[in-house]
Amino acid sequence: MQMNRRRFILTGAVVGGGVLIGYSATRPTRHRRANEELVEGSERFITSFIKIDPNNEITVYVPHSEMGQGIHTSLSMMAADELDAAWENVIVEQAPAIDLFANGDLVKGFAGEFGVPNFLMGLVNASAFTVAELMNLQTTGGSSSVRYTGEYAMRTAGAAAREMLINAAAARLDVPTSELSTELSHVQHNSSGRTLSYGELAADAALLEPPEDPVLKDRSQFTIMGKAISRNDIPAKVDGTAIYGLDAHSEDMLYAAIRLAPVFGTKLVSVDATQALTQRGVVRVIELEDSVAVVADNYWRAKQALALVNATFTETENDNVSSADIAARFDKELAESNGSEDKEVGDTDRALEEAVDVIEANYRVPYLAHAAMEPMNCTVHIQGDRAEMWTSTQDALGMRGRVASVAGLAEENVIFHQTYCGGGYGRRLPFNWNMIDHATLIAMEFDVPVKTIFSREDDMQQDYYRPAVHNNFKAAFDDNSNVIAWHSRFTGPIQVPGASHIPYAIENQSIRVVDGDTHVPIAAWRSVDHSQQTFFTESFMDEIAHRAGVNPYQLRMDLLQEHPRHRKVLEVAAAAAGYGQNLPEGHALGIAVQESFGSFVAEVAEVSMGEDNQPVVHKVTCAIDCGWAVNPDTVEAQIESGIIFGLTAAMYGEITIENGAVTQGNFPDYEMVRMATSPEIEVHIVESGEALGGLGEPATPPIAAAVTNAIYILTGQRVRELPIKNHDFALSNPVAQV
Amino acid sequence: MATFKVNGVEHTLDIEPDMPLLWAIRDELGMTGTKFGCGIANCGACTVHVNGNAIRSCVTPVSAVEGQDITTIEGLAVAAAGTTSSALDLTAVQQAWIDHQIPQCGYCQSGMIMAVSSFLASNPNPTDAEIDASITNVCRCGSYPRVRKAIRALASA
Known part of the structure; x- marks a missing residue:
């Protein structure tokens, strides 16, 4: 992808529906605004993201939410390295939720990659947002922060600031810039031995215009990037001082517990709150369009009183809908609709007709909830024409804008208080508005802060879900058992393009999507479409290999001649896992690979069947090519996290619908991998030196197929429907590994 | 009252x-x-x-x-230090959580640290099976492999 380094101008990006837009945020002047609006005393912003104070302390402002991915540290490392800063004097701050710190680079990155992704396009299509305003978000999602904000904004800002400091030093010392070098937050004039600290130069440098095309370091010049550096957010997370949205607190605060319409899209009809209103601490019962809330002086009191409220909701055509109905609709759609094209290569219909053999398989996955550990919550304090708000979010500016729009306030009059985010995984992105809207509407009834909290049950039953998806496959073979056609039909929508595509050299491919809309709201869920599609495609590839009598690893390698990065991670993971070697009795290895969000990940799962006839995952060996690693320990942590997140979904994850509403309510119904079920994980980072890939999501997609491919060898049963817990493996008929 | x-x-x-x-x-x-x-x-x-x-x-x-x-x-560090010794900034468990870079989103980690601290106080050198049976906290970010490593390091310290 060609990126113009003169990066603050985005023109001609073709977005989603083909709209040609031109957008210019003249950010070179932004550091001036920052100096006018944000500095105290003699400290100076050198660029929008970097502040240097006279005692040579350097603050990097990070415009992304810290939700455990270590982004505050990684992005600061990128800026500090290009700046040649002394890392021990670098302070990391969350950038405030003001448009000065919007991270439009993310949108620009995606626009170059495959157009603005659906989870952001919603902002354009369904609201007052324009594409220009999309640039004005602080979104953290799509595994994008390091590869877009880091590469295009943070490194550039660091390099630009360094050049400005050198120019300031050249003027001060009256020497050419070519005689100056930088190290550990100082500019040095080597021949005279004179040095000036960045702090001494900051005031002069801030008056200079940032260079349009600062020179970035070569990897061999890195002094901070590439090192396993301790995350700056961790100390506060071990002594209880880290503040999350739920921790907003004031003496006069009120608390709201809320009951939303159990069937999505229905409205409140009537409320009897007589008994609730007599309860201790209850201040008011508030009726909203689709919900009823009890406001009290303590959350527990609000929740207890809410249980005493009788509420009725409108009846709708969805009141009797069950998961079985949805599944039947999906199957009917797949049987009757030709859908729309996702990818067509060659003549798949003809290849299927002329084939010596055809195999067919139907896969399905259920809806999934995000179930972040911090239940959804939002605190809003309306103060006349102003407001303050606190919420854990993946988009501070988006949330600020939403509260302003719901409350009818000017955006700049809403102050967003930054907090750590107790898990996001897509739930806390813009457009999953329900918590924000309800909290705002409730708070508008009061002049004190009101904290609205979803109980765990609300969180699970009022989510925006990973869609349930069905996928029908056919594969055709010639008389030498070579696979010659790949036919895939799946229920949509497509939220992230390309997830259903395969890298394998199969001559004829027909991949089409049919309508999968239901009344159940959906959203991005860690790795988005890759979470289901990789289970489908990497399982069916395994079926093809077994049918062809070729070792599944070898078949992949054979069909990936044009994809060296896939091959390399497969090779590294397989070798490290001992693929093809002797395993403990009763153990088997399953393998899967996927490219997503710019990274290539292969995973090998070592599995045996436990005494309860359920699989035990002993170890997962992972190889990832994410280009190179900014902070290798963070890379490993994200891989471990992504694998366990995906394993939870594969083993247990299932949101079902009965009578139009979600059945599951809390963790026992929606089980998680825990210590006892967590495998050993071994991570191998393959540094190809290519462009940086994402990390938050790419480890999640391959794990389900890696595990079920091993289960097939152990039991002879092909798991074509998740979760695994619903299968009975009592009658095992092991398959010989080919 | x-x-x-x-x-x-x-x-x-x-x-x-x-x-x-x-x-x-x-x-x-x-x-x-x-x-x-x-x-x-x-x-x-x-x-x-x-x-x-x-x-x-x-x-x-x-x-x-x-x-x-x-x-x-x-109050964990102060409680661990007791009334006579000087107050610690962090307990050994908390320090191990930093050394092993355990927390991700960190929301579950207060509870995880409290659970592990109490567990190790009564069972300073646990087996894996004992860890599995006793530490049942949910961490949605999946910090479990690092929690296990930290417990092992604390046990052998």
Whole structure:
């Protein structure tokens, strides 16, 4: 992808529906605004993201939410390295939720990659947002922060600031810039031995215009990037001082517990709150369009009183809908609709007709909830024409804008208080508005802060879900058992393009999507479409290999001649896992690979069947090519996290619908991998030196197929429907590994 | 009225006897290190110590801890140091959590640290099976492999 380094101008990006837009945020002047609006005393912003104070302390402002991915540290490392800063004097701050710190680079990155992704396009299509305003978000999602904000904004800002400091030093010392070098937050004039600290130069440098095309370091010049550096957010997370949205607190605060319409899209009809209103601490019962809330002086009191409220909701055509109905609709759609094209290569219909053999398989996955550990919550304090708000979010500016729009306030009059985010995984992105809207509407009834909290049950039953998806496959073979056609039909929508595509050299491919809309709201869920599609495609590839009598690893390698990065991670993971070697009795290895969000990940799962006839995952060996690693320990942590997140979904994850509403309510119904079920994980980072890939999501997609491919060898049963817990493996008929 | 000590400080609160300790700590005392995760004692985010033993505060009514000593994550280091030695900034468990870079989103880690601290105090050198059986907290970010490594390091220290 060609990126113009003169990066603050985005023109001609073709977005989603083909709209040609031109957008210019003249950010070179932004550091001036920052100096006018944000500095105290003699400290100076050198660029929008970097502040240097006279005692040579350097603050990097990070415009992304810290939700455990270590982004505050990684992005600061990128800026500090290009700046040649002394890392021990670098302070990391969350950038405030003001448009000065919007991270439009993310949108620009995606626009170059495959157009603005659906989870952001919603902002354009369904609201007052324009594409220009999309640039004005602080979104953290799509595994994008390091590869877009880091590469295009943070490194550039660091390099630009360094050049400005050198120019300031050249003027001060009256020497050419070519005689100056930088190290550990100082500019040095080597021949005279004179040095000036960045702090001494900051005031002069801030008056200079940032260079349009600062020179970035070569990897061999890195002094901070590439090192396993301790995350700056961790100390506060071990002594209880880290503040999350739920921790907003004031003496006069009120608390709201809320009951939303159990069937999505229905409205409140009537409320009897007589008994609730007599309860201790209850201040008011508030009726909203689709919900009823009890406001009290303590959350527990609000929740207890809410249980005493009788509420009725409108009846709708969805009141009797069950998961079985949805599944039947999906199957009917797949049987009757030709859908729309996702990818067509060659003549798949003809290849299927002329084939010596055809195999067919139907896969399905259920809806999934995000179930972040911090239940959804939002605190809003309306103060006349102003407001303050606190919420854990993946988009501070988006949330600020939403509260302003719901409350009818000017955006700049809403102050967003930054907090750590107790898990996001897509739930806390813009457009999953329900918590924000309800909290705002409730708070508008009061002049004190009101904290609205979803109980765990609300969180699970009022989510925006990973869609349930069905996928029908056919594969055709010639008389030498070579696979010659790949036919895939799946229920949509497509939220992230390309997830259903395969890298394998199969001559004829027909991949089409049919309508999968239901009344159940959906959203991005860690790795988005890759979470289901990789289970489908990497399982069916395994079926093809077994049918062809070729070792599944070898078949992949054979069909990936044009994809060296896939091959390399497969090779590294397989070798490290001992693929093809002797395993403990009763153990088997399953393998899967996927490219997503710019990274290539292969995973090998070592599995045996436990005494309860359920699989035990002993170890997962992972190889990832994410280009190179900014902070290798963070890379490993994200891989471990992504694998366990995906394993939870594969083993247990299932949101079902009965009578139009979600059945599951809390963790026992929606089980998680825990210590006892967590495998050993071994991570191998393959540094190809290519462009940086994402990390938050790419480890999640391959794990389900890696595990079920091993289960097939152990039991002879092909798991074509998740979760695994619903299968009975009592009658095992092991398959010989080919 | 409910009376109990939190991190060495006695509190008398005019609250219902069946109010869960979690909400007394969070909403009445304004101490936010102890987290709400599930409300049914399943995830462990709300774990605190009562007289040194880990309990899940979201289902423990204040009447059950009348007159007892409660330790939350904020008071863990001081409680571990006792009254005679100088106050520690962090306990060995907390330091191990930094050394092994365990927390990700970190929301569950107050509870995880409280659970592991109590567990190791009673079983300083646990087997893997004992770890599995005793540490049942949910971490949605999947910090389990690092938690296990940290427990092993603490056990062999």
